Amino acid sequence: MNSRNKIDYVEVTETKSVAIDKKCAKCRKSICCNSINQKIPAPKSIYDFDHLLWQVSHENINIFKDADGWFLHVHSACAHLGNGGVCGIYERRPMVCRDYNNDYCEFDESIEEAAEHFFSTYEQLEKYCRKRFKKWDKRFKKAGYA
Template sequence: MTITKLRPGAGKPRRSQVPVGESLCEHCTAKCCQYFALPIDVPDSRRDFDFIRWYLLHDRASVFVDGGDWYLLVHTTCKHLQADNRCGIYETRPQICRDYTTDNCEYEDDWVYEKYFESPEQIAEYCDARFGPDSGQGFRSPRPTALPLA
């Protein structure tokens, strides 16, 4: 099967349509260079969930669960990713980049996580569902007092 380079905006071929020996990176949007994920301890207490809540209070952070493992996901683009989605320091790139392969990469963009949290409210609700409502202050601000009726 032969495939010609696609026009911009024409979409990209499925993984199975890319000829053997040709790099998926030729057709990709460099998703792998636009975030990083770090494993975090599996939360097992309200205090652990409060730490995750703190992560989610930061811009461009989310948390996901995959295979029972929890990860902090930071949505940020590598400083050396060029406009054509190529690495600007390819010859001197870090070892983690050298070790990365396209064998199981997210090329198809159809990845689904077991759990995905993007806001502190989502993690608070999950924590409440797991442990029951918090008898103390908890994650949320106290409910404002009602205004007197006139």
């Protein structure tokens, strides 16, 4: 779930679920309920990027930059996501879900396609860092590591 967006596509009553948004009804994967985008401080130094290398090395973690800044993208389905994209706690869903707007969402364009930079592996980010920092490979020595 991206804090910049809003989800308001199903209305759950005690007896039924009703798709109220045509676009979301077409979106079989409920993409927005299957990940978290957490904004992070813009990395600047070699050490900031070295830290991101550790994070992107973990399963289901990506890092991207778009017009709004840098984000950790965590692929993880919400525990309340039910069959057919129904929210199991619709009446009690958090504010970030209530604020979600599907005007322009991942159904239109994936984060990977829309982002200026998108890194899903250590190797991808390392390649970027090597280009960005001339002294990238000397960082351990400079910091006093063997």
